[in-house]
Amino acid sequence: MSGVSRATASRALNGHARVNADVRTRVRMIADQLGYRPNSAARSLASGRAGVLGLVLPGGHLISAPYEAHLLEAVADAATASGQGLMLWMAATEPSQSLRDSFRTGFVDGVIISGVALGSPWVEDLLDGPHPCVLVGRHPSRVDVPHIELTNEASASTAVDHLVEGGGRRIAIILGPPDRIDGRDRQVGYERALYRNGIEVDTRLVERGDFSIESGYEAMRRLLAHRPDSVFACNDLMAAGAMQAIAAAGLRVPDDIAVIGFDDLPIASQTSPPLSTISQDVAAIGASAVDLLVKLVSGEAANGATTTTVSGPLVIRQSTRPVAGVGSDAAKHNQTRGVREDTTSHTPVAGSTSSGENRRATS
Numbered sequence: 001m002s003g004v005s006r007a008t009a010s011r012a013l014n015g016h017a018r019v020n021a022d023v024r025t026r027v028r029m030i031a032d033q034l035g036y037r038p039n040s041a042a043r044s045l046a047s048g049r050a051g052v053l054g055l056v057l058p059g060g061h062l063i064s065a066p067y068e069a070h071l072l073e074a075v076a077d078a079a080t081a082s083g084q085g086l087m088l089w090m091a092a093t094e095p096s097q098s099l100r101d102s103f104r105t106g107f108v109d110g111v112i113i114s115g116v117a118l119g120s121p122w123v124e125d126l127l128d129g130p131h132p133c134v135l136v137g138r139h140p141s142r143v144d145v146p147h148i149e150l151t152n153e154a155s156a157s158t159a160v161d162h163l164v165e166g167g168g169r170r171i172a173i174i175l176g177p178p179d180r181i182d183g184r185d186r187q188v189g190y191e192r193a194l195y196r197n198g199i200e201v202d203t204r205l206v207e208r209g210d211f212s213i214e215s216g217y218e219a220m221r222r223l224l225a226h227r228p229d230s231v232f233a234c235n236d237l238m239a240a241g242a243m244q245a246i247a248a249a250g251l252r253v254p255d256d257i258a259v260i261g262f263d264d265l266p267i268a269s270q271t272s273p274p275l276s277t278i279s280q281d282v283a284a285i286g287a288s289a290v291d292l293l294v295k296l297v298s299g300e301a302a303n304g305a306t307t308t309t310v311s312g313p314l315v316i317r318q319s320t321r322p323v324a325g326v327g328s329d330a331a332k333h334n335q336t337r338g339v340r341e342d343t344t345s346h347t348p349v350a351g352s353t354s355s356g357e358n359r360r361a362t363s
Contacts, residue, residue, distance in 0.1 A: 052085040054111035074286025110293045117179040132296035146306040155278045156189025164197045166321030168230030172205035174219045176234045209238045216241025236261035258320045273318035
């Protein structure tokens with residue numbers, strides 16, 4: 001009907017610049033009149049691409065895992081902006097063989113993997129498959145995997161340095177799950193900061209949680225017997241739980257025990273007192289992961305040790321003690337370290353007490 005070849009009609013519908021503008025307009029107008037829509041399955045077979053990216057997140061509920069929920073939103077927004085669809089898989093259990101086959105046989109063009117147990121055979125199978133993969137965070141042993149480099153170790157060191165500057169000497173840590181590389185890197189940063197400040201690592205001040213508020217509460221209860229004066233929790237949810245345990249013991253934050261978290265989730269500005277933390281720019285992480293994966297899929301970037309680094313500042317609120325020399329000199333020092341002081345007044349969330357009901361409400 002438009003009087004052009006199939007190839008020209010295809011190029012016109014796909015917006016190729018070498019097609020005359022008048023021809024593009026005519027072809028699109030006739031397509032609208034006919035109600036024509038491209039067949040995505042046929043287009044996928046012809047191009048060898050599905051136009052869909054995969055995102056693999058740790059198993060669980062997104063409502064109780066706000067970091068993963070924010071990352072999902074960031075990846076979805078970036079994928080939409082790039083004209084890509086998105087398929088989400090929550091990795092609560094090892095995927096079935098049919099699902100693993102669908103990842104490898106063209107159901108998606110590439111996969112973003114975040115926070116799952118790296119080293120598992122099915123994850124390694126994905127990484128070695130025919131389609132490109134991008135990790136959010138580094139692989140624990142392989143250097144050949146494209147990834148978004150998160151400054152977990154350096155940022156954890158910054159958090160511990162801040163506790164030391166506020167007078168902390170018995171600094172505890174609440175770790176995340178043992179199979180998470182981000183948690184391991186944060187532990188390394190914690191230990192190196194202690195050694196750098198002349199403080200021995202006391203294994204009695206090391207407890208483990210699972211990144212939930214409840215696990216932070218229980219870990220802090222165990223730590224109280226060893227009299228820490230400060231605690232670094234490896235995410236904000238565990239920090240919030242730790243603050244509740246401190247309050248339940250009749251102690252005050254930060255007067256008796258200073259608390260700092262990691263992620264700068266919305267809950268960090270809503271606890272009582274508001275939580276000092278390391279900020280993660282989740283929007284930038286998601287956008288960088290999609291951008292890198294799209295470049296790998298298109299061949300614009302070569303598969304291999306391709307990295308993009310995303311870092312965030314230390315955000316100082318009222319859960320940690322003021323450092324010595326507060327004033328213009330301290331402010332200049334903070335600026336050179338990428339530190340941001342948040343002095344905004346906040347409304348505490350329900351859950352600043354010790355009851356299990358309130359802990360669940362906070363989550």
